[in-house]
Amino acid sequence: MSTDDILERSVRYLSGVGEKRADAWAESHGVRTVRDMLRFYPRRYLDRSTTTRVRDLQEGDTVTVMGTVRTYDVVPGKRSKRFELILEDDTGQTMKGTWFQGLWWIRKAFSVGERVALHGTVQKYGRWFSITHPDFDRLNDDAAALDTGRIVALYPGGQAMEAVGLTSRSVRRIIYRFFKEHGLELREQLPDWLVAQHDLMEGRVALRAIHFPKSHDELEQATRRLKFEELFYIQLLLATTRHKRQDVAGPAFDAPGPHTRRFVDEVLPFELTDAQRRAARDIVRDTQTGIQMNRLVQGDVGSGKTVVAVLAMLQAYDSGYQSAFMAPTEILAEQHAASLAEYLEPLDLHPTLLTGSQSATEREAALDAVARGASPIAVGTHALIQETVTFDRLGLAVVDEQHRFGVMQRAEMFAKGERPHMLLMTATPIPRSLALTLYGDLDVSKIDEMPAGRKPVTTVQRHEKQRADVYAFIRERIAQGEQAYVVYPLVEQSEKLDLKDAESGYETLQATFPEATVGLVHGRMSADAKDETMRAFKAGDIDVLVSTTVIEVGVDVPGATVMLIEHAERFGLSQLHQLRGRVGRSDTQSYCILMAGYKQSAEAKQRLAAMTRTTDGFEISEEDLRIRGAGDFFGTRQSGMPELKLADITEDTDILETARNAATAVINRDPTLSEATHAELASYFERYYADRSMGFLRVG
Numbered sequence: 001m002s003t004d005d006i007l008e009r010s011v012r013y014l015s016g017v018g019e020k021r022a023d024a025w026a027e028s029h030g031v032r033t034v035r036d037m038l039r040f041y042p043r044r045y046l047d048r049s050t051t052t053r054v055r056d057l058q059e060g061d062t063v064t065v066m067g068t069v070r071t072y073d074v075v076p077g078k079r080s081k082r083f084e085l086i087l088e089d090d091t092g093q094t095m096k097g098t099w100f101q102g103l104w105w106i107r108k109a110f111s112v113g114e115r116v117a118l119h120g121t122v123q124k125y126g127r128w129f130s131i132t133h134p135d136f137d138r139l140n141d142d143a144a145a146l147d148t149g150r151i152v153a154l155y156p157g158g159q160a161m162e163a164v165g166l167t168s169r170s171v172r173r174i175i176y177r178f179f180k181e182h183g184l185e186l187r188e189q190l191p192d193w194l195v196a197q198h199d200l201m202e203g204r205v206a207l208r209a210i211h212f213p214k215s216h217d218e219l220e221q222a223t224r225r226l227k228f229e230e231l232f233y234i235q236l237l238l239a240t241t242r243h244k245r246q247d248v249a250g251p252a253f254d255a256p257g258p259h260t261r262r263f264v265d266e267v268l269p270f271e272l273t274d275a276q277r278r279a280a281r282d283i284v285r286d287t288q289t290g291i292q293m294n295r296l297v298q299g300d301v302g303s304g305k306t307v308v309a310v311l312a313m314l315q316a317y318d319s320g321y322q323s324a325f326m327a328p329t330e331i332l333a334e335q336h337a338a339s340l341a342e343y344l345e346p347l348d349l350h351p352t353l354l355t356g357s358q359s360a361t362e363r364e365a366a367l368d369a370v371a372r373g374a375s376p377i378a379v380g381t382h383a384l385i386q387e388t389v390t391f392d393r394l395g396l397a398v399v400d401e402q403h404r405f406g407v408m409q410r411a412e413m414f415a416k417g418e419r420p421h422m423l424l425m426t427a428t429p430i431p432r433s434l435a436l437t438l439y440g441d442l443d444v445s446k447i448d449e450m451p452a453g454r455k456p457v458t459t460v461q462r463h464e465k466q467r468a469d470v471y472a473f474i475r476e477r478i479a480q481g482e483q484a485y486v487v488y489p490l491v492e493q494s495e496k497l498d499l500k501d502a503e504s505g506y507e508t509l510q511a512t513f514p515e516a517t518v519g520l521v522h523g524r525m526s527a528d529a530k531d532e533t534m535r536a537f538k539a540g541d542i543d544v545l546v547s548t549t550v551i552e553v554g555v556d557v558p559g560a561t562v563m564l565i566e567h568a569e570r571f572g573l574s575q576l577h578q579l580r581g582r583v584g585r586s587d588t589q590s591y592c593i594l595m596a597g598y599k600q601s602a603e604a605k606q607r608l609a610a611m612t613r614t615t616d617g618f619e620i621s622e623e624d625l626r627i628r629g630a631g632d633f634f635g636t637r638q639s640g641m642p643e644l645k646l647a648d649i650t651e652d653t654d655i656l657e658t659a660r661n662a663a664t665a666v667i668n669r670d671p672t673l674s675e676a677t678h679a680e681l682a683s684y685f686e687r688y689y690a691d692r693s694m695g696f697l698r699v700g
């Protein structure tokens with residue numbers, strides 16, 4: 001039987017499993033095959049390599065006590081019955097094991113004179129030391145060596161597993177028997193030269209050791225090997241994708257032409273920053289090679305990514321191509337369409353908006369303009385990638401806030417043209433570790449410089465008792481001719497609650513600031529009404545804008561200098577930073593006030609502390625990743641990437657870097673994995689990872 005065949009074997013045919021247990025294991029944790037079982041890693045470990053004598057017990061300690069069962073019985077109590085067992089150790093000292101549940105089943109589990117080990121946390125009642133609901137092992141059981149006198153694995157459980165007796169103890173026995181019968185048949189997937197070069201533990205030894213470690217050192221080595229393996233295969237997937245892209249043809253753009261030059265020389269009211277110029281040069285270089293571009297532009301809020309995208313779209317237009325600009329929501333698409341129209345109006349170019357909520361007449365006209373090539377730029381949501389949308393000559397696809405799009409959605413965009421260049425943008429800086437994992441197949445341009453004259457936004461946290469002072473401060477700013485945002489959260493994703501909060505806040509602020517003009521904008525208003533309000537705010541006709549989070553991204557109002565965020569503890573860190581980015585858009589000092597409730601979770605306190613500590617988006621992103629973990633950050637579970645079961649890129653950056661270098665070395669040496677020394681690697685990669693590359697390859 002080959003390694004692949006063993007790994008694909010159903011667990012239901014393993015000794016100790018059977019149909020009911022297999023179904024429960026699959027339902028609870030997706031364990032269906034031997035490979036799944038071997039990667040069903042322990043959730044934690046219990047060190048039973050040392051045992052404690054009864055005379056040395058201390059209340060609160062977690063211990064293992066070995067001894068002989070002297071007596072046991074069900075004992076009546078004031079409220080309920082309990083099962084008590086008296087254990088005598090080798091020194092003649094006694095202690096109790098106590099159970100309040102499953103009394104009659106537990107009663108049958110023991111025999112007087114039997115040698116057992118009890119594991120748990122010590123409590124003291126009167127003169128007795130006791131462990132309540134201890135784990136226990138029979139020491140005259142041949143398999144007790146799996147559970148006593150060593151580091152013992154404890155596994156994830158669940159109601160379905162408990163119902164069929166799939167406890168940590170039974171899982172250990174199932175996996176132990178597998179290694180005893182088939183362990184030597186597992187072959188090394190990684191090439192010998194790679195294992196030796198990186199001083200890795202042998203694969204099958206690591207799998208045994210992660211479940212049955214003989215020492216802490218062996219467990220550490222096994223964990224390192226298996227984390228490396230997880231990260232290595234993802235990096236090999238990305239390295240393979242990068243290599244295959246070297247031969248993917250894309251549109252060959254001309255050098256920047258007259259529209260680009262006019263835009264920079266005559267339209268832009270400011271000088272491009274060095275970071276913007278670097279990003280623009282990267283794009284110009286990529287798009288002239290005849291090879292498809294896949295570039296991610298990441299930069300902080302207000303760093304000027306949209307201008308870089310405009311330069312790319314003008315280059316496409318001067319080269320005879322159309323561009324598509326895709327945003328994750330209709331509101332953002334509408335805002336982008338408005339800002340692009342403002343940029344391009346002096347050049348007599350007009351973008352076309354395509355969203356799902358347009359009337360049939362509007363949509364038909366927009367579709368026709370895009371299909372005929374009459375529109376140089378189509379702006380929209382995922383509606384742009386629907387079958388009804390056709391382009392005359394699509395050469396560039398820009399995806400904004402791209403972390404909200406899955407890999408396959410980006411792939412569908414690529415099917416709209418002859419391999420158009422792809423420019424991905426995010427206003428949320430990406431931690432390096434996540435960039436190497438999620439976007440390791442892309443080229444990255446980093447805009448880490450703010451436009452000249454911008455001052456860091458002063459950020460403070462305030463509570464309800466300080467509200468009068470906050471309102472007095474806003475009144476001062478308004479008197480100076482400045483403007484303020486007051487933002488309310490989307491409470492539990494409820495439009496109605498969201499609307500109620502904003503509307504009641506609007507009424508309160510109208511009464512609080514009778515001398516000012518107060519406006520309101522929220523997600524349930526029509527697009528025209530929202531646009532009209534935002535235009536009035538931008539023109540300075542509104543002093544205080546009460547809003548829900550619809551203003552999170554894309555609105556540029558230089559006169560707004562105060563951002564008051566109500567219930568700031570309810571917002572995520574990335575969202576708070578995005579909202580803060582709505583102010584500080586001029587050379588006037590701006591302020592972000594986080595109005596927070598006194599009751600805050602530990603995570604909320606961390607988020608608010610980070611906001612008041614720094615305005616650096618890249619530092620914010622690292623903190624956000626640390627707080628949330630890689631699984632939730634940017635919705636990576638929906639990213640199309642293989643799941644990480646053991647490695648954590650927030651903590652294992654060194655291993656990630658090593659795995660990336662190793663994968664690159666393998667592909668540089670053997671791009672098709674056809675060498676004999678890579679046979680096992682190629683087989684394993686093909687079976688479990690290569691199919692995932694299709695999403696990435698279709699995206700580029």
